[in-house]
Amino acid sequence: MADSGKSWVEIDPLSEFSLANLPFGIVSTKDRPEPRVGVAIGDYALDLSTICSGPHKDEELSRLCWGHSPCIIVAPTLNGLAALGGDRVREVRAALRKFLSGTTRPFSINPSGPLPAHIFIPLSEAQMHLPMVIGDYTDFYAGMHHAFAVGCMFRGPNNALQPNYKHLPVGYHGRSSSIVVSGTPIHRPRGQILDPSSADPKQPATGPSKKLDFELELGCFISRPNDMGRAIPVNDAKDYIFGYVLLNDWSARDIQSWEYVPLGPFNGKNFATTISPWVVHPDALEPIRTTGIKNDTPLQPYLAETVKENVYDIQLEVDIKTSGSDMSMTIARTSSKHLLWSFPQMIAHHTIGGCSLRTGDLFGSGTISGPSPEESGSLLEMSENGKKPLALGSSRRTFLEDGDTLVLRAVAGTAGARVGFGECSGLVLPPLS
Amino acid sequence: MADSGKSWVEIDPLSEFSLANLPFGIVSTKDRPEPRVGVAIGDYALDLSTICSGPHKDEELSRLCWGHSPCIIVAPTLNGLAALGGDRVREVRAALRKFLSGTTRPFSINPSGPLPAHIFIPLSEAQMHLPMVIGDYTDFYAGMHHAFAVGCMFRGPNNALQPNYKHLPVGYHGRSSSIVVSGTPIHRPRGQILDPSSADPKQPATGPSKKLDFELELGCFISRPNDMGRAIPVNDAKDYIFGYVLLNDWSARDIQSWEYVPLGPFNGKNFATTISPWVVHPDALEPIRTTGIKNDTPLQPYLAETVKENVYDIQLEVDIKTSGSDMSMTIARTSSKHLLWSFPQMIAHHTIGGCSLRTGDLFGSGTISGPSPEESGSLLEMSENGKKPLALGSSRRTFLEDGDTLVLRAVAGTAGARVGFGECSGLVLPPLS
Ligand SMILES: [Ca+2]
Ligand SMILES: [Ca+2]
Ligand SMILES: [Mg+2]
Ligand SMILES: [Mg+2]
Ligand code: NI
Numbered sequence: 061m062a063d064s065g066k067s068w069v070e071i072d073p074l075s076e077f078s079l080a081n082l083p084f085g086i087v088s089t090k091d092r093p094e095p096r097v098g099v100a101i102g103d104y105a106l107d108l109s110t111i112c113s114g115p116h117k118d119e120e121l122s123r124l125c126w127g128h129s130p131c132i133i134v135a136p137t138l139n140g141l142a143a144l145g146g147d148r149v150r151e152v153r154a155a156l157r158k159f160l161s162g163t164t165r166p167f168s169i170n171p172s173g174p175l176p177a178h179i180f181i182p183l184s185e186a187q188m189h190l191p192m193v194i195g196d197y198t199d200f201y202a203g204m205h206h207a208f209a210v211g212c213m214f215r216g217p218n219n220a221l222q223p224n225y226k227h228l229p230v231g232y233h234g235r236s237s238s239i240v241v242s243g244t245p246i247h248r249p250r251g252q253i254l255d256p257s258s259a260d261p262k263q264p265a266t267g268p269s270k271k272l273d274f275e276l277e278l279g280c281f282i283s284r285p286n287d288m289g290r291a292i293p294v295n296d297a298k299d300y301i302f303g304y305v306l307l308n309d310w311s312a313r314d315i316q317s318w319e320y321v322p323l324g325p326f327n328g329k330n331f332a333t334t335i336s337p338w339v340v341h342p343d344a345l346e347p348i349r350t351t352g353i354k355n356d357t358p359l360q361p362y363l364a365e366t367v368k369e370n371v372y373d374i375q376l377e378v379d380i381k382t383s384g385s386d387m388s389m390t391i392a393r394t395s396s397k398h399l400l401w402s403f404p405q406m407i408a409h410h411t412i413g414g415c416s417l418r419t420g421d422l423f424g425s426g427t428i429s430g431p432s433p434e435e436s437g438s439l440l441e442m443s444e445n446g447k448k449p450l451a452l453g454s455s456r457r458t459f460l461e462d463g464d465t466l467v468l469r470a471v472a473g474t475a476g477a478r479v480g481f482g483e484c485s486g487l488v489l490p491p492l493s
Numbered sequence: 494m495a496d497s498g499k500s501w502v503e504i505d506p507l508s509e510f511s512l513a514n515l516p517f518g519i520v521s522t523k524d525r526p527e528p529r530v531g532v533a534i535g536d537y538a539l540d541l542s543t544i545c546s547g548p549h550k551d552e553e554l555s556r557l558c559w560g561h562s563p564c565i566i567v568a569p570t571l572n573g574l575a576a577l578g579g580d581r582v583r584e585v586r587a588a589l590r591k592f593l594s595g596t597t598r599p600f601s602i603n604p605s606g607p608l609p610a611h612i613f614i615p616l617s618e619a620q621m622h623l624p625m626v627i628g629d630y631t632d633f634y635a636g637m638h639h640a641f642a643v644g645c646m647f648r649g650p651n652n653a654l655q656p657n658y659k660h661l662p663v664g665y666h667g668r669s670s671s672i673v674v675s676g677t678p679i680h681r682p683r684g685q686i687l688d689p690s691s692a693d694p695k696q697p698a699t700g701p702s703k704k705l706d707f708e709l710e711l712g713c714f715i716s717r718p719n720d721m722g723r724a725i726p727v728n729d730a731k732d733y734i735f736g737y738v739l740l741n742d743w744s745a746r747d748i749q750s751w752e753y754v755p756l757g758p759f760n761g762k763n764f765a766t767t768i769s770p771w772v773v774h775p776d777a778l779e780p781i782r783t784t785g786i787k788n789d790t791p792l793q794p795y796l797a798e799t800v801k802e803n804v805y806d807i808q809l810e811v812d813i814k815t816s817g818s819d820m821s822m823t824i825a826r827t828s829s830k831h832l833l834w835s836f837p838q839m840i841a842h843h844t845i846g847g848c849s850l851r852t853g854d855l856f857g858s859g860t861i862s863g864p865s866p867e868e869s870g871s872l873l874e875m876s877e878n879g880k881k882p883l884a885l886g887s888s889r890r891t892f893l894e895d896g897d898t899l900v901l902r903a904v905a906g907t908a909g910a911r912v913g914f915g916e917c918s919g920l921v922l923p924p925l926s
Contacts (some may be wrong), residue, residue, distance in 0.1 A: 195628075196670050201756060222754050223695040228685050232756035233666040233763065237629050237849045238721055247722035249846030252661050252793060262656040266793045266845070288671055288765070289680035289925045315846065321655050323634060323665035324757020330666065331846040332721070360685060360699045412699070413682030413748065413764040414925065416670045492722045492847065 067160045069175065071102035076471050076480025078102075082156050083338035083481065084138050084303070086189040089181055095136040095189045099156055100338050100482065104180040109133050111159065116168045116179060120155040124148065137193045138339060142283045142302040143419045149283070149302070153341055188337035188482070190241045191305070192281055192420040197239060197333070198410060199277075199309055199424035200231035202401040204353050206427040209441045226357035229401035229409045231426075234309075235330035239422065242306075242337050245487040248272055248462060249331040251315035268491045269312035271446060272460040275427040276378055276437035276468055278396050279307035279335055280403045281420065288416040295366050297404035300417065303339035306376075306468045306484035307424050310334065313440055313459070335422075336468070336481035344479045348373045348472045353400045362412050363405050370402035374472045374479075376428060378437070382455055383463025389452050391442065394435035396470070398428050462490045500593045502608065504535035509904050509913025511535075515589050516771035516914065517571050517736070519622040522614055528569040528622050532589055533771050533915065537613040542566050544592065549601045549612060553588040557581065570626045571772060575716045575735040576852045582716070582735070586774055621770035621915070623674045624738070625714055625853040630672060630766070631843060632710075632742055632857035633664035635834040637786050639860040642874045659790035662834035662842045664859075667742075668763035672855065675770050678920040681705055681895060682764040684748035701924045702745035704879065705893040708860040709811055709870035709901055711829050712740035712768055713836045714853065721849040728799050730837035733850065736772035739809075739901045739917035740857050743767065746873055746892070768855075769901070769914035777912045781806045781905045786833045795845050796838050803835035807905045807912075809861060811870070815888055816896025822885050824875065827868035829903070831861050895923045 067079045077083070077100040087098035087105045098105035111118045112125045112133050125133050125141075132140030141149065165171055169179065177185075201207055204221075207230075211220030224230060240246075249272070252264040283302035286292050292300060309329060316328025352371035374396040379388040401409075406423055429437040436442045439459050442450055449456040460466060468484040500512045510516070510533040520531035520538045531538035544551045545558045545566050558566050558574075565573030574582065598604055602612065610618075634640055637654075640663075644653030657663060673679075682705070685697040716735035719725050725733060742762065749761025785804035807829040812821040834842075839856055862870040869875045872892050875883055882889035893899065901917040 196668055224685075224697075224751055224754070227697055228752060230752070230756055231759055233668055233759070235629055235666055235848060236669075237851050237854070238847075240721075247847050250724070251846045252657075264657075264660055264793070266795055269846075288673075289922075291683070291925070312846065318657055319661060319663070320755070320757075321657070322753070322757070323663055324753075324755070326664055326666070327842070327846040327848065330843075330848040360697070362699055409760070410763075413684045413702075413745065413760040414671075414680050415668060415760065415763040418670050421670070489722075492724070 065161050066163060068163055068165045069102050069104065069160060073475040074478065075102050076478050078477050078479065079157060079160060080473060080477040081340060081344050081479040082153055083340045084141065084191065085338045086137060086191050087181060087186045088189065089185060089187065094134060096134045097138065097141060098181065098186065101160060103183055104175065105183055105186040107179055107181055110179045118155065118159050118166065121152065121159060124152050124155055136189065138191050139193050139420045142192070142281065145284060146299050149341065150343065153343065188241055188243070190239065191337065191339050194236040194239055194420050194422045195418040197234040197236040197422045198231050199234040199426065200229050200401065200406050201426040202229055202399040202406070203426045203428045203437060204400040205398055205431050206429040206437055206441065209429060213445055226355055226400065227360070229406045231406065232324045234333065234424065238330055239333045239335060242334055242482065242484045244334065245489045246310055246332045247489050248491045249312050249315065249327065250491050251312060251327045252318055253314040254318040255314065257317050264318055269315055270459065271313035272488065273311045273313055273439045274460065274466045275309035275311055276376060276392070277307040277309055277427060278425040279305040280423040281305070281339055282417045283419060285418045286411055286416060289414040291362070291414065292407050292411045294363055294404050294408035297407035298342065300407055301342055301403060303341050304345065305339055306336040306470055306481045308334040308466065308468055308484050308486060309424055334484055334486045336484040338482045340479060340481055345372045345374070345472065350397050352397055352402060355400055362408055365402065365404060370404065371397045371399050372472065373397045374470050377469045379467040379469065380452060380457070381465040381467070382452060384455070385453060387453065388467065391450060392434060392436050394428060394430035394437065396428055398430050399425055460488050462488055464488045498594050499596060501595055501598045502535050502537065502593060506908040507911065508535050509911050511910050511912065512590060512593060513906060513910040514773060514777050514912040515586055516773045517574065517624065518771045519570060519624050520614060520619045521622065522618060522620065527567060529567045530571065530574060531614065531619065534593060536616055537608065538616055538619040540612055540614055543612045551588065551592050551599065554585070554592060557585050557588060569622065571624050572626050572853045575625070575714065578717060579732050582774065583776065586776065621674055621676070623672065624770065624772050627669040627672055627853050627855045628851040630667040630669040630855045631664050632667040632859065633662050633834065633839050634859040635662055635832040635839070636859045636861045636870060637833040638831055638864050639862040639870055639874065642862060646878055659788055659833065660793065662839045664839065665757045667766065667857065671763055672766045672768060675767055675915065675917045677767065678922045679743060679765045680922050681924045682745050682748065682760065683924050684745060684760045685751055686747040687751040688747065690750050697751055702748055703892065704746035705921065706744045706746055706872045707811070707893065707899045708742035708744055709809060709825070710740040710742055710860060711858040712738040713856040714738070714772060715850045716852060718851045719844055719849060722847040724795065724847065725840050725844045727796055727837050727841035730840035731775065733840055734775050734836060736774050737778065738772055739769040739903055739914045741767040741899065741901055741917050741919060742857055767917055767919045769917040771915045773912060773914055778805045778905065783830050785830055785835060788833055795841055798835065798837060803837065804830045804832050805905065806830045807903050810902045812900040812902065813885060813890070814898040814900070815885060818886060820886065821900065824883060825867065825869050827861060827863035827870060829861055831863050832858055893921050895921050897921045
């Protein structure tokens with residue numbers, strides 16, 4: 061990648077936390093439990109507070125980050141940093157790259173021996189927290205191969221996509237209270253289920269979901285607010301993006317299918333959403349911009365982007381680890397380029413009526429599936445809604461079982477300049493009584 | 494009402510802010526711009542900060558409210574007060590009633606002459622603010638007469654209600670960022686519209702909504718959080734309620750009808766929601782508890798309440814003031830009892846899958862319409878989706894026009910013990926460029 065280079069921090073060329081990445085997260089340690097801003101580099105979380113003030117202070121980073129009230133560095137969220145705005149965050153990343161670049165350590169850090177652990181926290185010892193305070197969470201449905209596959213399952217190929225699908229980025233308001241950071245276990249939800257869904261009379265029962273699924277998505281955090289009533293033009297929308305995360309929109313298919321007509325998904329989705337701990341800056345993904353799914357429908361002017369390469373070609377992977385086994389099995393591989401709508405288009409659409417966005421708002425892309433079955437971003441697609449179990453070593457899966465750990469991974473870029481988000485994982489626990 | 498009585502504050506017997514009410518709000522004044530907790534009494538907002546400390550201090554209120562960090566009284570929201578929990582808030586209301594009761598003023602307040610304006614802020618000089626920081630907003634659909642009328646319009650009487658309607662409180666996640674307090678003007682939204690909705694081919698255009706509507710709803714604020722994964726039993730749910738507001742869920746019917754299949758309302762709703770400034774405590778509504786719409790469907794156990802009188806008989810009124818006129822015209826009168834589901838049932842349903850609620854979360858009841866056409870809680874119903882204009886003096890309305898002010902009012906209880914929320918009003922402005 062263009063902005064890669066050599067660092068005095070030893071970094072495995074295959075590390076997703078190269079000098080080209082520098083994602084932000086919120087970290088704490090056993091020794092120092094206050095959550096604070098960290099930057100992932102190699103096998104470490106660089107504790108920004110230790111180089112913005114004190115004996116190891118970097119003048120430039122201190123000037124950019126210190127002295128805000130409330131503090132934006134020793135803070136339980138990245139919202140303060142994000143609210144600085146695009147140019148200032150860019151300056152912080154540039155100063156970080158400068159601080160970490162070159163072959164010799166800055167003189168304030170021991171010239172040899174292990175890196176001081178209070179500055180460079182080994183990732184294995186870093187407790188990661190939810191990176192942002194999320195005001196509102198919106199989940200879109202821009203993964204057209206997913207929308208088409210699911211539509212075929214329920215309505216057949218001729219009516220698979222609804223008439224509005226190619227005219228606007230379809231989305232719904234999700235639940236922000238239940239968004240958790242990678243590693244947080246999830247309880248299987250209980251709820252009303254009509255089983256079979258064709259039952260007549262339509263008499264539901266209440267019980268644990270038997271169709272617990274994941275959804276592979278890319279998430280996008282908003283930096284700047286807009287005024288209520290004021291639409292964000294699509295070609296300005298990139299200035300409102302703070303960064304990206306991996307997102308698993310856990311879904312209970314049986315609860316969802318009974319509840320969702322006419323007002324959309326509710327308890328089938330709101331029990332949990334997991335995101336990766338590290339927020340990747342858009343500049344880190346700039347080298348892998350590409351074109352998304354071609355939209356053959358004439359676009360309304362407010363959705364027409366000047367830029368053609370409006371999505372990212374991030375390699376995505378879904379792994380399952382079952383309770384009996386220590387082995388992870390990869391069940392899908394695809395790319396984040398399989399979207400019909402870009403995040404700038406989602407922002408333009410979300411605000412066309414005047415809806416206000418706030419710093420820390422989260423957008424989900426919608427489930428990302430590639431065109432082939434091995435590229436499916438959900439078990440609903442892989443198992444054809446439970447009809448075709450997947451072989452997982454000696455066991456089989458239609459939907460998730462208690463004890464399963466679902467892991468999303470992503471990587472972009474070439475050796476020495478790789479970019480990732482950290483894994484987005486969650487263990488499925490049985491429902492609470 | 495049971496807890497009414499005589500106050501040394503002169504209160505019009507018709508005032509909605511009787512001693513039986515004592516609703517909380519967030520208030521500021523020109524002289525003192527910091528937002529702080531107020532309590533409505535007669536024509537005043539009692540500034541709680543002036544009687545919780547300083548020369549006019551009431552010992553009991555001071556003990557209950559003062560000394561929290563951050564301060565819960567000189568605070569821009571009621572979240573701190575709400576988070577004290579049901580019993581403590583009850584004690585605060587009891588102490589307020591004691592302070593305001595009787596025929597002579599407490600000795601710390603001038604025995605005669607006008608009430609000191611820094612303690613008793615005339616409501617005409619009180620700037621009201623959004624009362625809570627709202628994490629998540631959920632809008633339900635429990636007004637069955639509304640759901641049935643709208644269903645008839647689009648699917649005919651035999652399929653008017655969806656099969657799930659009487660089994661669960663249908664709801665969707667709304668947008669919290671655009672919730673504003675009464676008096677905030679609203680810009681007419683722009684958006685994609687398919688006009689006519691039967692057009693073939695289905696080619697939308699982008700423009701200002703021509704079907705801007707209101708929805709008459711009751712709102713409910715959550716006090717205590719629950720742990721993620723842990724359902725709230727329906728018979729415990731009342732302990733999670735902080736209080737009630739009037740709510741206008743502004744709706745753009747033409748934007749909504751094009752976008753909402755399959756994931757529910759989005760831009761048709763998210764441009765604005767208006768709530769009343771005063772949050773009424775459940776205890777103030779206790780005397781007007783009644784039975785709601787009878788549900789002939791056997792309920793799932795998690796929705797079965799012990800209490801039969803699970804809704805409130807609050808008289809509701811919708812007024813329009815058009816730009817040309819100074820006169821308000823009442824276009825609907827109904828009661829908040831016309832709900833199929835109670836707020837405790839909505840809480841139980843929202844959490845059955847483990848979804849976490851937080852202090853300050855807001856629930857909307859869904860549009861409240863009575864069984865007769867004069868009791869319609871939306872213009873969609875009154876005008877039969879634009880087919881039958883309403884006469885408003887010399888002008889006519891199918892949907893709202895720029896310059897219209899829409900006002901929701903409510904009152905409960907008898908003379909001398911009336912309970913209201915303050916009005917919930919909004920002026921419609923043209924779209925921003
Ligand atoms: Ca999703
Ligand atoms: Ca509504
Ligand atoms: Mg989710
Ligand atoms: Mg609304
Ligand atoms: Ni005084």
